[in-house]
Amino acid sequence: MNLLVIGRGYPEVETGLIGIFEYEQAEAVSKYYNDSVKITYAFCDNRSIFRLRRFNSFSKQDRNLFTQGRYFPIGGFPTPVFNKIKSKLSITVLENAIKKHGKPDVIHIHFPIITLTEEIWDYLVSLNSKIILTEHYTRVQNKELTIQQINLLKKITIQADKFLCVNDVLPKIIEELTGVNREFIVVPNVVSSVFSNINEPNEDIYRFIALGRLVKVKRFDLVIDAFSKRFKDNPNIELIIAGDGEEYETLRAKVSSLNMENNIRLTGFLNREETAQLLGKSNAYVSASTVETFGVPVIEAMSCGKPVIVADTSPIKQYINNERGLLFKVNNVNDLADKMEIMYKQRFNYNHLDISEYAECNFSDEAVAKQLYSIYCDA
CATH class of the missing domain: 3.40.50.2000 (Glycogen Phosphorylase B;)
Structure with a gap:
């Protein structure tokens, strides 16, 4: 052919x-x-x-x-x-x-x-x-x-x-x-085969990770606000935002204004290998994006065996069930905060190998x- x-x-x-x-x-x-x-x-x-x-x-x-x-x-x-x-x-x-x-x-x-x-x-x-x-x-x-x-x-x-x-x-x-x-x-x-780094949850530090271009429609600001609402006083839980874009300085200033520099870190641009390594060391993925046609970072996270949180308007929701993640009401900071807290409390209920195998079979x-x-x- x-x-x-x-x-x-x-x-x-x-x-x-x-x-x-x-x-x-x-x-x-x-x-x-x-x-x-x-x-x-x-x-x-x-x-x-x-x-x-x-x-x-x-x-x-x-x-x-x-x-x-x-x-x-x-x-x-x-x-x-x-x-x-x-x-x-x-x-x-x-x-x-x-x-x-x-x-x-x-x-x-x-x-x-x-x-x-x-x-x-x-x-x-x-x-x-x-x-x-x-x-x-x-x-x-x-x-x-x-x-x-x-x-x-x-x-x-x-x-x-x-x-x-x-x-x-x-x-x-x-x-x-x-x-x-x-x-x-x-x-x-x-989804690239680079994303296959499966690790069991960290015992000392629980890490949420968010990936992508730092632009307004991705709503990283909402992720920061939701994380701050539930985990501000918990030094054992952190949020990593990996990516670069026009919102980088705005988001960095927001983290500073919330006095969350010790719990929230912006990495800037990472290549695929660096991103995969960071995903492997994380516990859960979160996306608050309001506009997606697919959402590759979500599937990259699943390929690494991580449960995910996405908006209920995301096209990726067709692949999410209670064994693989949670949905929150789009643009609703309180509901996102609740779902992040639920995921943390249920952190030992997710089978990371099953999540990764599902992604392998489909993507x-x-x-x-x-x-x-x-x-x-x-x-």
Whole structure:
């Protein structure tokens, strides 16, 4: 099978890891179906010059996974100009990839509202390959699309051979936006095998951990407030917030104003290995995020055997039961505080190996690769 995967970019720390979800899915299929699938991963990264400072082509080979792409930062240009340039650049990348690696049997497009224009879509349809879409985009889930984007979404929803979503919320949203009633398949994101550090709970210090970009919608401020309400006077319980972002200084000042420097620590940016090590040394994971399409850090924590606390609006809630964690009322600091206290009191009731095995069965690279390969063959 010749497979063409289209993503937002090639994931590197220097470029903000854009493309990591789509690339890791392609990498997983490449790893487990090396003898039966040849994969080309293509991208055209057109973010603003303020976020992307590259003007070059990119190519790489890893086993049977070939990557070809182009960096050309034009984000912020007027939409007609942006779409015209993006279409030309993207089609050139795709034509070169096909010339080099052959016509695809199956085309898998991620984040279609970001990676496509109508001209790019029409070009792909003209290839007469089977086309599969995967929607991850928060703006789709929040219905924050322009009329032009809704029209594109409707067109591709009608014409695609398969439509995948990373959660069970997006299908209903897409139906409401487009008026199209069709079959959707839920396929989760891959969780890296790095996240498998399973340790029993600490006996001396109980550690809550929260991960992610430090931005307002992730509500790390709520986690800090909830933790302070219940554990301010307990030196044996701590909260670690790992990540970086625009809210870092604000959150640090908040911790200081609450006189919680001895109980709450902000680590700043950590790479995957460092994050996995810290998760392994923690007891429980907490997220107060109000906006997620999947929530990979939650699953990373579960892969390390940690019980989790998430908002009752999170798409991850479909994977949470009393054996794996707790749900709290979104944006409700008192309910979050209560759930953190309950988790601490029930800390010896969670089977960390069972939590990790559940994550392995549902979100590992092998599990997701098997699901994707079956979909590709079916298409």
